[in-house]
Amino acid sequence: MHSILFTLILLLCSALLSCEEGSFLEEKPLKVHFLDVGQGLSVLFEYEGRFALWDTGPDSIGFVDTLKHYGVDSLDWVVLSHWHRDHVGGFLEFPSAIKNHELIVKKVFFTNDTAYGFVSDSVFSILDEFGLNNDTIYRGDSLFFASGWLFQILWPPKGVNLGGNASSGVLFIRDSLSKMLLMSDLETPQEDALLSLSPSLKTDLLQVGHHGSLNSNSMRFLSQILPSEAIISVGEGNSYHHPASGTLSKLYLIVGDSSYVHRTDLEGSLIWLWNKNIGFWIQ
Numbered sequence: 001m002h003s004i005l006f007t008l009i010l011l012l013c014s015a016l017l018s019c020e021e022g023s024f025l026e027e028k029p030l031k032v033h034f035l036d037v038g039q040g041l042s043v044l045f046e047y048e049g050r051f052a053l054w055d056t057g058p059d060s061i062g063f064v065d066t067l068k069h070y071g072v073d074s075l076d077w078v079v080l081s082h083w084h085r086d087h088v089g090g091f092l093e094f095p096s097a098i099k100n101h102e103l104i105v106k107k108v109f110f111t112n113d114t115a116y117g118f119v120s121d122s123v124f125s126i127l128d129e130f131g132l133n134n135d136t137i138y139r140g141d142s143l144f145f146a147s148g149w150l151f152q153i154l155w156p157p158k159g160v161n162l163g164g165n166a167s168s169g170v171l172f173i174r175d176s177l178s179k180m181l182l183m184s185d186l187e188t189p190q191e192d193a194l195l196s197l198s199p200s201l202k203t204d205l206l207q208v209g210h211h212g213s214l215n216s217n218s219m220r221f222l223s224q225i226l227p228s229e230a231i232i233s234v235g236e237g238n239s240y241h242h243p244a245s246g247t248l249s250k251l252y253l254i255v256g257d258s259s260y261v262h263r264t265d266l267e268g269s270l271i272w273l274w275n276k277n278i279g280f281w282i283q
C-alpha cells in the first residue's frame, strides 16, 4: 500500500515539475544586448521579435549593419541619452536604411540636453525629413517595451537645464525580482543628485557611467546602489584611457570579484537573458 502511495506521489511530482519546466521554457526571455560599438554606448533590447534601442554608438562603424546582423528591421523606440557623438552618431546612418525600407523607427526619445550642436541639428533634420514621432523624456516617464518589465527614466528631472554628460538619460529596468541600471555618461554631481531623489536605489547589473571615467562612479554612489555585476561599454585602446584604474578598483571591491566586471573592449558584445521574475544571466 505504501509503495503504491509513494509511486502516486512520485508521478504527481514529476507531472508538476514537467508542467513548470514547460511554462518556464515557453516564456521568452528579454534579451539585453550591450553592443560592442567601440568607444560609445548602444544597448539593444529584444523581446518576442521586437526591438528597441538605448543609444546608437558612434558614427562610421556601420551601425545599421550591426542592427541587421541581429535581425532588426523595426525599432519600437530609440532613446538618445544625450547629444554626444559616441551615443548618437549611429543614428546619423539611419536615413539611407529608412529610405531603402530596411528599417522602421516608430518613435525617438531624447533628453533635454542643452548642449546643442552639429549632432543634435543632424538628428532634428532626420526627424523632420522622415516625419518621425519624437518626444523629450524626463524623470518620472516610463517606456513600454515588454509586458512584466518596467522601463523607468530616473534622470534628468524636469525643470533643470543641463548640458552634455550632466543631462544623460538614466534608465532603470526591473521586474518583481531583478534590476538593471543604465547610467549613460552621468557624472558624480548628478549621481549625488540622483541619490537624493532616489535614496533607496539599488541595482543588480550596472552599466558603468561614462565608460568607467573617474568623473563618474564615486564610491558613495557605488556603495549605495550595490551592483552585483557591472558592464563597461568602452573602446579598445581609447584615447581617454577609459576605464580608469581607480574606477575598476572600486568596482572590484563592490562586486567582490573582477570576473563580474564585464568590458566590451575585452569581451565584445554581451547579451544578458532575462527570464521574467526569475533572473538574468549572460548568454
Ligand SMILES: [Zn+2]
Residues within 6 Å of the ligand: 040, 041, 084, 086, 087, 185, 210, 211
Ligand atoms: Zn560617452
Ligand SMILES: [Zn+2]
Residues within 6 Å of the ligand: 082, 084, 164, 165, 185
Ligand atoms: Zn557623453
